[in-house]
Amino acid sequence: MPHPLAPQLLDQGDPNALADGVWPDGAARVDGAMRVGGADLAEVAEAHGTPFLLVDEAVARGRARRIRTAFEAAFATDADEQRVDVYYAGKALLTADVARWMRAEGLRIDVCSGGELAIALRAGVEAEAIGFHGNNKSLAEIEAGVAAGVGTFVLDSPIEVERVAAAAERAGRVQRVRLRISVGVHASTHEFLATSHEDQKFGVTVGEAPALVSRIRELPSLELVGLHTHIGSQIFDGSGFAESARRMLALHAELGADAPLPELNLGGGFGIAYTAADRPEPIERIAHSLADAVRAAADELGVPVPRIAIEPGRWIIGPAGITAYTVGTVKPVHLDGGVRTYVSVDGGMGDNPRPALYGAHYSARIADRASDAAPALARVAGHHCESGDIVVDAEWLPADVAPGDLLAVAATGAYCHSLASNYNATPRPPVLAVRDGAVRVLVRRESIDDLLGRDAGLAAIPGDA
């Protein structure tokens, strides 16, 4: 009989199994102990402590290459020219080395704050290869981007058009820009919703675009190179993208009739498997259905296919990462209908707020041993003072899960480190990379001293300063 508290789609198979597509490619157990990128996670824990985020460099770079190749192939023409730019969405996870990996794989970098811009520039990314996003870039951020010579700004509002134009004029530059359109298509996972109006903060509507495009074209310090849209995240199939591409192409054709508009940026949002129940369409199929939709719309409108840009973040880096924690307490909670085992670990919403923020689901496994024990329905909780501090809402773990076990959570490469906080004055975990079994630090673990050092009231205590 199914466990009454277990979600229907949760697979109650072998609680040691590492589902394909959920765990980083190549993750395996050797004598029961889990390896990622050739590194034994228990040895990594020994050397670096827990929790840690470990990113498999080969997986991240392989996925960057794969998505670029998929879109280049889908949009290829007989002329054999390169028709696609792939921007890595740095918001998913940006460290100097991650930026360098992406550049080495032929991707550009999308940043959306002065901090992300600084990381990319200091990592050696050419300013020309950077796109700068954001709905409320500060004047200082705009000036920094213009001064560095970023390739494009994505403009989000009429006020920002004037601000970027003024900053470019002061710097004596002509700044290339895109205009972000809220196209009326929202997509998440399996479904999309198409509306004509959107109640959200990003971009301008299709109706507002023509007047703003005229204004941009009047400003001598701006050069409009294209339109931009982004319809959501964790999208599993191509239908929402295709609908947004059709709408964007129609607007693109209208606005490109009077003056050149060479590019169309269709954003990111390509979904990944966090659990074995998630079945995203292969990226090659999504790329082809998007290319078919763009070509069909261009044919119908009698316009050439524009140069396409996309901005994937999660798809590239999410499945390349795992987070490992140490189990601290294990507690059965008896409920009407059954027992749920609460497994509390030494991290939580501070290093991964996604379950608390959006009810995100993850998969977990004991990493330092395999077990013959029967599966027990577990909930992995963090150590923070918040009942919503859940790491994995529901998972089948071996019933002998115990304090001291190393517990790995899959697919934490994206939006975990970048969304991490110091809630409960908890230092943030390090970001480690593994390559051919060798582990190195990309971002070091935060220390209690890092936290104390920012508290001006503590600096005044004699002897402690």
Ligand SMILES: Cc1ncc(COP(=O)(O)O)c(C=O)c1O
């Ligand atoms: C404008 C824009 N582009 C790209 C992305 C990346 O999305 P994802 O990581 O889901 O691919 C986001 C995510 O929020 C976004 O807002």
